[in-house]
Amino acid sequence: MIPRPKLSRPLSASYELTAGAAVSGPADLIGAVRTAMPGLDLLPGDDGAIDLRLDPSLGDEAYRLTVGSRGVEIATGGRAGAFYAAQSLRQLLPDDAFRYGAATSWTVPGARIEDEPRFPWRGLHLDVARHFFPKREVMRLVDLMALHKLNRLHLHLADDQGWRVESRAYPLLHEMSSHRPRSAVHPYGQPEAFDGIPHGGYYTLDDLAEIAAYARDRAVTVVPEIDVPGHASAILAAYPSLGATGEPHDVLDRWGISPAILSPLPPTVEFLTTIFDELLGALGETPYVHIGGDEVVLDQWAASPEIDAYRESLGLATVNDLQAWFLRRLADALAERGSRAVVWDEAFVSGGLRPDTVVMPWRGQGVARRAAAAGHDVVATSVFPLYFDYAEAASPDEPLAIGETITVADVAAFDPAPDDWAPQERERVIGVQAQLWTERVPDPRTLDYRMWPRACALADIAWGAQDDFPGRLEAHLGRLDALGVEYRPPAGPHPWQRRRPHLPGVIRLDEVMDRIEAMTHDPESTRPSI
Incomplete structure (x- = not known):
C-alpha cells in the first residue's frame, strides 16, 4: 500500500x-x-x-x-x-x-x-497562476490526493503572470488580469523566447465553492494563496492605484521576479481584506490562507515619500519592518475571520510575524529549524527534494524543467523532522508539502508527468512509514495505470513524453542549493526564479 x-x-x-x-x-x-x-x-x-x-x-x-x-x-x-x-x-x-x-x-x-498519520498537514501545491488548470483538472488532482491520503491542496491563485479567481468587488481582476498575450518558452538561463499564444482563465466564486466542497468530501482542505506584497503585476494591471508608484502595469509574460509591489497603505489592506472575505465566503470553513511574502523587491517602498512617511508614522525603522507590519496586519485580519495565515520563509526571516503564523521554509531545512525553534508551526517545503518542477533526471529526453535532478528516491528519503533536531523543534513540524510551479508545466499531461510518482513518495513520508517503498511503488503503478495517470515511468519518459524540440540548458541543482544557502541568511535577498 x-x-x-x-x-x-x-x-x-x-x-x-x-x-x-x-x-x-x-x-x-x-x-x-x-x-x-x-x-x-x-x-x-x-x-x-x-x-x-x-x-x-x-x-x-x-x-x-x-x-x-x-x-x-x-x-x-x-x-x-x-x-x-x-x-x-x-x-x-x-x-x-x-x-x-x-x-x-x-x-x-x-x-x-x-x-494513523505522522503529520496532520500532507500537502500538494499547484501553481495555477503561471499556467491555468481548469476546474475539472483540480478536482481530478483532489481524487488522486485522496487515494494517497494527502489532505492539503495549496492553490497558488495570484502571481505576476495571472490572477485566477473571480472578484465581484474588484471585477477588473478577473476581466483583465486573468490573461496574458503570450508566455515565455525558453529554458532557464537562455535568451528569452515567447510562444505568441494568449493564455488565461479563472475560477468563478461558484467554481471555488464547488472545488472546496468536492475536496472536503474527500478529506482534503483547500488552502488558497494570494501572494503579496510582491509578485503583484497582475493585480496592478487591473488596479494600478494599489501600487507603490501608481504607474500602469501589464500582466507579466515572462518568468522570474518582478519589481511590481503593492503599496502598504490602508487602501491596499482594505482591498486585500475584501478579497479574503470573498475567498472565505466561497470556500466555506477555511482554516488557512497563504499570503505569500516571498521574493519582495522593496525598492519602490524605499523611494516613495508617502510610504516612507507612513512607515515613520507607525514607528518602524526600515522598509523590512514595514513589510513585516503589513503581513502581520493581514494575518490579524484573517485571524478575525477564523483563519490562520501561512507565509513563505522570507517573511519569517524578516521577523514580526504573529506567533500562530504557519511558515513554509522553501529554502531548506536550516531555515525550517530556525522557524520551529522560534515557535512557529512549520510545513516542510524545501526546494530539494520537494520542488516537482525540477526534472527527474539529467537527460535531454526529459521535458523542459527549471532544473535537475530530483528523483522519486530523493523524495522517499526526505525526513521533514529529523531525529537530530530538539524534541520541541520536531513537534513544530506539522507536515510536509511538495510544490509544483508551472512555468514549464503548460498542460494536464505534463502535470501528471511532473507530479507522479514523486507524489506517491511524498504521501509515504507524510503518512510516516517508509519501509520497502520501491517494491510497493512498483505494485502501485498498476493502480495509476487503471486510473489513467500519465506518470513518469521509472525507466524514463515514453517517446511521446520526451522533450520536443530539444531545448538544452537547465540550472544545476548544486548551483541552486549554493544560492539558497546564501539567501537563507540574508533577509533582503530574493531568489533568481528558482
Whole structure:
C-alpha cells in the first residue's frame, strides 16, 4: 500500500465483496466510504458487508480495518478516518477495482490494519497562476490526493503572470488580469523566447465553492494563496492605484521576479481584506490562507515619500519592518475571520510575524529549524527534494524543467523532522508539502508527468512509514495505470513524453542549493526564479 499503514498483518480468511454491497453505521461515515470507493456503488444498509463504528479513543484520521470471513469492520475516530480506511480497503483489491465496470465482485484478502498519520498537514501545491488548470483538472488532482491520503491542496491563485479567481468587488481582476498575450518558452538561463499564444482563465466564486466542497468530501482542505506584497503585476494591471508608484502595469509574460509591489497603505489592506472575505465566503470553513511574502523587491517602498512617511508614522525603522507590519496586519485580519495565515520563509526571516503564523521554509531545512525553534508551526517545503518542477533526471529526453535532478528516491528519503533536531523543534513540524510551479508545466499531461510518482513518495513520508517503498511503488503503478495517470515511468519518459524540440540548458541543482544557502541568511535577498 501507498502510503504504508502504521501496522498491517494478514489474516487467514478472506471476503467476497460485491458491487452494490451494503454499508452500515453512522450516516456521515457511510458517506465517506461510498465517496472513497466510487466504482463499487455501495449502498446504506442495516446489516452491511462493511460495518462502521465510531471509536472515541481514535483520532479523527485514525482507523482500524479488519477483513475476515464475515465481512469488513472499520472503527474510526471521525469521517476522515473512515475515508482513509476505505482507501486502504480499496488498495487491497486488484488494480481493476480502480476501473469502472471492470468486475462486479472482488475477493478481499484477510487483513488487520491499525493506522494513523505522522503529520496532520500532507500537502500538494499547484501553481495555477503561471499556467491555468481548469476546474475539472483540480478536482481530478483532489481524487488522486485522496487515494494517497494527502489532505492539503495549496492553490497558488495570484502571481505576476495571472490572477485566477473571480472578484465581484474588484471585477477588473478577473476581466483583465486573468490573461496574458503570450508566455515565455525558453529554458532557464537562455535568451528569452515567447510562444505568441494568449493564455488565461479563472475560477468563478461558484467554481471555488464547488472545488472546496468536492475536496472536503474527500478529506482534503483547500488552502488558497494570494501572494503579496510582491509578485503583484497582475493585480496592478487591473488596479494600478494599489501600487507603490501608481504607474500602469501589464500582466507579466515572462518568468522570474518582478519589481511590481503593492503599496502598504490602508487602501491596499482594505482591498486585500475584501478579497479574503470573498475567498472565505466561497470556500466555506477555511482554516488557512497563504499570503505569500516571498521574493519582495522593496525598492519602490524605499523611494516613495508617502510610504516612507507612513512607515515613520507607525514607528518602524526600515522598509523590512514595514513589510513585516503589513503581513502581520493581514494575518490579524484573517485571524478575525477564523483563519490562520501561512507565509513563505522570507517573511519569517524578516521577523514580526504573529506567533500562530504557519511558515513554509522553501529554502531548506536550516531555515525550517530556525522557524520551529522560534515557535512557529512549520510545513516542510524545501526546494530539494520537494520542488516537482525540477526534472527527474539529467537527460535531454526529459521535458523542459527549471532544473535537475530530483528523483522519486530523493523524495522517499526526505525526513521533514529529523531525529537530530530538539524534541520541541520536531513537534513544530506539522507536515510536509511538495510544490509544483508551472512555468514549464503548460498542460494536464505534463502535470501528471511532473507530479507522479514523486507524489506517491511524498504521501509515504507524510503518512510516516517508509519501509520497502520501491517494491510497493512498483505494485502501485498498476493502480495509476487503471486510473489513467500519465506518470513518469521509472525507466524514463515514453517517446511521446520526451522533450520536443530539444531545448538544452537547465540550472544545476548544486548551483541552486549554493544560492539558497546564501539567501537563507540574508533577509533582503530574493531568489533568481528558482
